[in-house]
Amino acid sequence: MKKISIISLFFAAAVACNGANAGYDDGIFRQEIQKGVDVASAHETVDTTEDAPIGELGMDVYKTQNEMSNSGLRVFIPTTMYVRGGAGINLGFASDKAGIGTENVELSGGWNTQIGLGWNMSSYVRTEIDFQNHSYGFSGYPDARATSNSVGGTLYFDFMRRYVYTGDVIRRRTVVPFMGLGAGIGTYEFQGLNGTGGTFVAPRGVLGLNIMMTDLIGVDLSYQYQMVIGNGFGWNIRPGGVQSLGDLMLTFRMNF
Amino acid sequence: MKLRLLPILICLLPFATNAAIPYRSEKVGNTPDKTLGGDSEYLARQYRVYVGGSYNLSMWQNGADDTVSVTGKNTSSFEGVIGLHIYDTFRLEANYYKMKADWNAFKMSGDTVFVNAIFDARIDNLYRVFHSQVLVPYVGFGAGMSWNTVDDNVTIENKISPAMAALAGIGIEMGDRFALDFGYRYFYLFSPNFNLIKNFDPTAHQFRIGMRVNF
Numbered sequence: 359m360k361k362i363s364i365i366s367l368f369f370a371a372a373v374a375c376n377g378a379n380a381g382y383d384d385g386i387f388r389q390e391i392q393k394g395v396d397v398a399s400a401h402e403t404v405d406t407t408e409d410a411p412i413g414e415l416g417m418d419v420y421k422t423q424n425e426m427s428n429s430g431l432r433v434f435i436p437t438t439m440y441v442r443g444g445a446g447i448n449l450g451f452a453s454d455k456a457g458i459g460t461e462n463v464e465l466s467g468g469w470n471t472q473i474g475l476g477w478n479m480s481s482y483v484r485t486e487i488d489f490q491n492h493s494y495g496f497s498g499y500p501d502a503r504a505t506s507n508s509v510g511g512t513l514y515f516d517f518m519r520r521y522v523y524t525g526d527v528i529r530r531r532t533v534v535p536f537m538g539l540g541a542g543i544g545t546y547e548f549q550g551l552n553g554t555g556g557t558f559v560a561p562r563g564v565l566g567l568n569i570m571m572t573d574l575i576g577v578d579l580s581y582q583y584q585m586v587i588g589n590g591f592g593w594n595i596r597p598g599g600v601q602s603l604g605d606l607m608l609t610f611r612m613n614f
Numbered sequence: 615m616k617l618r619l620l621p622i623l624i625c626l627l628p629f630a631t632n633a634a635i636p637y638r639s640e641k642v643g644n645t646p647d648k649t650l651g652g653d654s655e656y657l658a659r660q661y662r663v664y665v666g667g668s669y670n671l672s673m674w675q676n677g678a679d680d681t682v683s684v685t686g687k688n689t690s691s692f693e694g695v696i697g698l699h700i701y702d703t704f705r706l707e708a709n710y711y712k713m714k715a716d717w718n719a720f721k722m723s724g725d726t727v728f729v730n731a732i733f734d735a736r737i738d739n740l741y742r743v744f745h746s747q748v749l750v751p752y753v754g755f756g757a758g759m760s761w762n763t764v765d766d767n768v769t770i771e772n773k774i775s776p777a778m779a780a781l782a783g784i785g786i787e788m789g790d791r792f793a794l795d796f797g798y799r800y801f802y803l804f805s806p807n808f809n810l811i812k813n814f815d816p817t818a819h820q821f822r823i824g825m826r827v828n829f
Contacts, residue, residue: 491780
């Protein structure tokens with residue numbers, strides 16, 4: 359048993375020694391050779407403090423606010439979405455005539471509103487959902503009105519890249535033409551006796567010009583064509599058929 | 615004799631003390647970067663709730679069935695909102711509107727409550743620090759109910775009717791707390807089934823001028 363105790367003490371000493379640190383490694387040795395013992399020792403023993411970043415000490419005394427506001431620096435702001443809102447007029451000459459019995463009447467004095475929420479998918483492509491309310495008037499019938507409400511989706515293609523990278527400088531184009539393809543679904547009503555109405559589906563095409571006023575806000579001037587497929591367009595007419603409608607729209611677009 | 619075991623136990627101590635203590639570091643919660651402009655809830659986090667009120671000018675639209683035609687008039691009213699900024703660019707609000715509708719044949723009033731979902735066109739990324747934004751356009755939509763009453767000459771079958779709305783407008787933000795609101799709403803009320811005119815869904819173009827206070 360005495361031998362066992364001695365062996366145990368030997369193991370204990372081995373374990374203790376195994377954890378000992380010689381305090382010297384080959385890296386230090388190489389530094390001593392390359393830089394000299396005095397320099398290497400100084401690096402090892404002298405406490406060093408990192409320099410404060412430039413301007414950091416002055417932050418305690420001075421504080422600059424709105425530093426960027428008065429400079430001429432322009433910042434490229436990547437945007438992902440936009441909102442759009444505006445109004446338009448119906449183009450009677452670019453729309454099919456409405457029917458009143460056997461008579462065909464030209465559309466006149468119609469107008470509409472549009473509210474949209476869009477996503478900038480790339481420099482060229484964006485998509486949008488929108489709500490439109492239309493009110494149609496008819497030439498020679500000042501009291502006759504028809505209304506429609508629709509929700510639609512449109513995929514837009516910008517003909518030119520919005521932001522142009524020239525080396526480190528990013529330029530923004532002010533005028534960008536675009537086109538869009540989509541469809542809407544909604545309800546309409548020709549008010550009064552024997553007026554048609556109900557639900558409709560309207561594939562649409564848009565051709566327009568976007569003019570940016572600031573980096574984020576722009577105006578869209580566009581022509582919208584709708585092919586309304588519903589239960590007829592007028593009073594005392596046979597249900598069914600397709601009606602082509604053209605609108606001129608002026609909307610504001612704000613990117614964010 | 616048992617003391618002889620003591621050195622053995624002492625021998626084990628170094629092993630025990632050098633034993634690796636397993637540990638695991640993990641991120642508790644999903645704390646967003648709270649630096650200026652660093653996340654999409656920077657402002658919403660500071661001002662989660664807002665209240666507001668506005669004046670409402672409504673242009674009620676005409677309606678007609680096979681025999682009766684009614685002409686809409688303009689009315690004035692008020693409304694109030696209490697809302698939550700979910701993100702800097704999205705908010706939900708409860709909207710009370712004291713509905714006053716007027717046509718040449720009859721009048722209708724009601725208490726209308728909407729839940730509106732609104733998207734604010736606000737820069738919500740890192741670049742907001744370079745951009746001082748005062749004008750914040752928005753679009754939105756709402757759905758709700760209206761408790762309606764009409765005058766003595768006309769009756770309605772449904773006292774409660776669903777209502778829908780599409781909204782757009784511009785918020786003029788005067789600091790973080792206060793904003794002026796100029797808005798448009800297309801108001802659509804499902805027909806309460808008037809006895810005077812069939813299948814008439816009251817609609818209106820509404821213009822709103824008001825303010826919002828964030829807190």
